[in-house]
Amino acid sequence: xGFLDILGILAGxxxxxxxxxxxxxxxxxxxxxxxxxxxxxxxxxxxxxxxxYGAEKSDMPIIATNLLAxxxxxxxxxxxxxxxxxxxxxxxxxxxNNAGGNIW
Amino acid sequence: xGFLDILGILAGxxxxxxxxxxxxxxxxxxxxxxxxxxxxxxxxxxxxxxxxYGAEKSDMPIIATNLLAxxxxxxxxxxxxxxxxxxxxxxxxxxxNNAGGNIW
Numbered sequence: 001x002g003f004l005d006i007l008g009i010l011a012g013x014x015x016x017x018x019x020x021x022x023x024x025x026x027x028x029x030x031x032x033x034x035x036x037x038x039x040x041x042x043x044x045x046x047x048x049x050x051x052x053y054g055a056e057k058s059d060m061p062i063i064a065t066n067l068l069a070x071x072x073x074x075x076x077x078x079x080x081x082x083x084x085x086x087x088x089x090x091x092x093x094x095x096x097n098n099a100g101g102n103i104w
Numbered sequence: 105x106g107f108l109d110i111l112g113i114l115a116g117x118x119x120x121x122x123x124x125x126x127x128x129x130x131x132x133x134x135x136x137x138x139x140x141x142x143x144x145x146x147x148x149x150x151x152x153x154x155x156x157y158g159a160e161k162s163d164m165p166i167i168a169t170n171l172l173a174x175x176x177x178x179x180x181x182x183x184x185x186x187x188x189x190x191x192x193x194x195x196x197x198x199x200x201n202n203a204g205g206n207i208w
Contacts, residue, residue: 008157014150015119021142034138038125046118053112053165061157 005061012065019072026079037080044073109165116169123176130183141184148177 026032047070054062130136151174158166 004157004160007153007160011150011153011157014146014153016150018143018147018150021140021146025138025140029138032138034130034133034136036125036129039122042118042125043122046115046120046122049111049115049118053108053115056108056111 008059008061009065012061012068016065016069016072019069019076023072023076023079026076026083031083032080035076035080037077040073040077040080044070044077047073112163112165113169116165116172120169120173120176123173123180127176127180127183130180130187135187136184139180139184141181144177144181144184148174148181151177 022035026035047066050066051063051070054060054066126139130139151170154170155167155174158164158170
């Protein structure tokens with residue numbers, strides 16, 4: 001493995017693993033209201049195209065790191081979906097029996 | 105420009121422009137509390153390394169699209185910084201004269 005392969009793998013590890021801090025933050029906060037789901041949909045499409053590009057060019061770092069990124073993107077999209085019901089948490093007007101006023 | 109160049113540029117446009125929905129959402133909501141700043145720091149480092157990799161391999165699609173991504177990442181980091189003071193908006197205990205109890 002030459003210098004270029006190592007450089008490519010390093011570059012790909014950074015861009016792929018960049019999603020990890022977002023995954024960690026989402027798990028901690030149990031919400032991702034400010035996070036755009038479209039970002040991860042578009043990113044995954046891009047990763048899939050990079051894998052195709054890497055395969056055509058027999059470029060191993062591109063293939064490997066985009067596969068990793070794709071996997072992490074799927075994890076983030078599942079988290080965003082799982083925590084979607086927190087979107088309006090804290091308002092609680094409709095179903096909160098402890099709300100200040102009488103609902104009638 | 106061959107098929108591979110077009111494929112690479114397309115792949116890179118997807119991964120780079122994936123940040124645009126996040127930028128749009130942040131501008132609309134005027135907050136990005138759930139967004140991890142570390143994601144964009146690590147991503148930018150990766151983009152810089154990809155530009156180096158692309159330059160070494162004379163791979164134009166990699167260079168061009170990572171330059172674009174780097175620019176968009178900087179925009180997102182500026183937005184995250186600009187809207188940082190909204191982190192605790194809505195609690196307002198300390199300075200809210202309309203808070204229920206007497207502060208003394």
